[in-house]
Amino acid sequence: MSLQKLFPWFIACFVLFAGLNTIGLIPVELSGAMRQASRFLMVIAxxxxxxxxxxxxxxxxxxxxxxxxxxxxxxxxxxxxxxxxIVL
Structure with missing residues (x-):
């Protein structure tokens, strides 16, 4: 079985976008829209x-x-x- 079938692509996308957002390469407006879309998609899932x-x-x-x-x-x-x- 190939690695592509074993490893879900959305996890790689999540890590990529989290990294881009962390270093500030995603504009705040887009980040907010992506956060809302993420919540909606989580409810759908x-x-x-x-x-x-x-x-x-x-x-x-x-x-x-x-x-x-x-x-x-x-x-x-x-x-x-x-x-x-503990963190806060």
């Missing part, structure tokens, strides 16, 4: 994931995976807040 969820199969798995997901999600939130609190 999350909606697509939700729409592909098979609710019947999800219900058949039982409550343990659901509790596991809630615990992991909560842990991500706690760690995120902790990192922000």
């Amino acid at each position: 999350l909606a697509a994931i939700g729409l592909k969820t098979n609710v019947r199969q999800f219900a058949r798995t039982g409550w343990k995976p659901f509790v596991h997901a809630i615990i992991l999600s909560s842990l991500v939130v706690v760690v995120s807040f902790a990192v922000v609190a």
Whole structure:
């Protein structure tokens, strides 16, 4: 399998644009528009994931995976807040 199929192209674009924005090569106006587009596309991606969820199969798995997901999600939130609190 080729590296191109293994490595998602959008990650390379993200790193490229993040670097360009960090060194100031992207104008502030364009940066703001790109930020709004990024948020919109994230919502679309999350909606697509939700729409592909098979609710019947999800219900058949039982409550343990659901509790596991809630615990992991909560842990991500706690760690995120902790990192922000430490950095700021």
